[in-house]
Amino acid sequence: MITAYRANGEPVVITVQDPPASLAQDIVWIDLESPDKGEDMLVEELLGIAIPTREDMKDIEPSSRLYTENESVFITASLLHRAESDRPELTDVAFVLTGKRLVTIRYGAPKSFVLFTAAMHRIEGGCPTGAVLLARLMETIIDRTAEILEHAVLKIDALSLAVFEGRIPGKRRPPQFLEERLLDVAAHYRLVAKTRDSLASLSRAMTFLYTIHRVQEDREVRDLCRTISLDIQSLSEHASFISGNITFLLDASLGLINVEQNAIIKIFSIAAVVFLPPTLVASMYGMNFRIMPELQWTYGYPMAIVAMVMAGLVPFYFFRWKGWL
Incomplete structure (x- = not known):
């Protein structure tokens, strides 16, 4: 034009x-x-x-x-x-x-x-x-x-x-x-x-x-x-x-x-650390040995549950105290 x-x-x-x-x-x-x-x-x-x-x-x-x-x-x-x-x-x-x-x-x-x-x-x-x-x-x-x-x-x-x-x-x-x-x-x-x-x-x-x-x-x-x-x-x-x-x-x-992204990875890392001690306790009492004294305890099962909960709570509150959460 x-x-x-x-x-x-x-x-x-x-x-x-x-x-x-x-x-x-x-x-x-x-x-x-x-x-x-x-x-x-x-x-x-x-x-x-x-x-x-x-x-x-x-x-x-x-x-x-x-x-x-x-x-x-x-x-x-x-x-x-x-x-x-x-x-x-x-x-x-x-x-x-x-x-x-x-x-x-x-x-x-x-x-x-x-x-x-x-x-x-x-x-x-x-x-x-x-x-x-x-x-x-x-x-x-x-x-x-x-x-x-x-x-x-x-x-x-x-x-x-x-x-x-x-x-x-x-x-x-x-x-x-x-x-x-x-x-x-x-x-x-x-x-x-x-x-x-x-x-x-x-x-x-x-x-x-x-x-x-x-x-x-x-x-x-x-x-x-x-x-x-x-x-x-x-x-x-x-x-x-x-x-x-x-x-x-x-x-x-x-x-x-x-x-x-680091915050998300930190959550997964802390979760893995928190659940690691309970997993260790559970794996110990999940072993199939014939002679395990704790198997004969009347309160062995509740004690194992308490041990796993405490093993998870201790690191959780430690991380909270340090300010990592």
């Missing part, structure tokens, strides 16, 4: 079935979402540039993701996609500055694009050039990334409370409780890891964009790029801090699982 936007944010739909002969002068942004071959060819014909394909954007070499060609600037960055779902992903988005227009090619729907198109008409002074629009779009992407990290912090705090303060005195938690929390920790780690990868990609993109001549000539764009770069740096540090907290939570959860 091809959607063009004027400087004031007004959208214009362009179709292959009814292609325009040329683009209006006030169109500053052409957004291609999951374009097919026909739509790629139409935009290439209208702008006179080569549109990066999906295979081109998958290349991880910096020279293939950040370059200039015939005075057009090509930038490919990885943005977080489906952050609210259980399986967040990175989607590659290409930004092309050609003349005074910006072209974006994407095969996903990052929420930052939806937020930017909805607020584009409220930008003071509009976006007269593609460079200004790219800087404003990057600003929205960074704001969305910060929002994702804030939500991740809230969820991790709630998970931490569930792990450390979720126990009810006198009651044991379900056996699978902590194991299920480990799955939650893994999901949060995946989200933060994807966010860090996206920030690293955006940092390289902004560093490259800042060196572009037309960016250096525009004071507004230059200041925006500098501010965005600083925001990316602070968010990267914050993401590293969150990642450290997740690692601590993972280690703590595994430690609590070991503690609970």
Whole structure:
């Protein structure tokens, strides 16, 4: 799908079935979402540039993701996609500055694009050039990334409370409780890891964009790029801090699982020790020797029962006295 936007944010739909002969002068942004071959060819014909394909954007070499060609600037960055779902992903988005227009090619729907198109008409002074629009779009992407990290912090705090303060005195938690929390920790780690990868990609993109001549000539764009770069740096540090907290939570959860497992093993070990002396007494009087004086006692059987009970109670109370139970 091809959607063009004027400087004031007004959208214009362009179709292959009814292609325009040329683009209006006030169109500053052409957004291609999951374009097919026909739509790629139409935009290439209208702008006179080569549109990066999906295979081109998958290349991880910096020279293939950040370059200039015939005075057009090509930038490919990885943005977080489906952050609210259980399986967040990175989607590659290409930004092309050609003349005074910006072209974006994407095969996903990052929420930052939806937020930017909805607020584009409220930008003071509009976006007269593609460079200004790219800087404003990057600003929205960074704001969305910060929002994702804030939500991740809230969820991790709630998970931490569930792990450390979720126990009810006198009651044991379900056996699978902590194991299920480990799955939650893994999901949060995946989200933060994807966010860090996206920030690293955006940092390289902004560093490259800042060196572009037309960016250096525009004071507004230059200041925006500098501010965005600083925001990316602070968010990267914050993401590293969150990642450290997740690692601590993972280690703590595994430690609590070991503690609970050791408590169960301790119960079985103490039970075995408590029943060992009565078993010894019973095995002695269960031997089939012909001459055993105790067999002739009138009270031999009750005495054996008493001996077995006492042999079990003595170690039990000893363990209680030591605090092992």
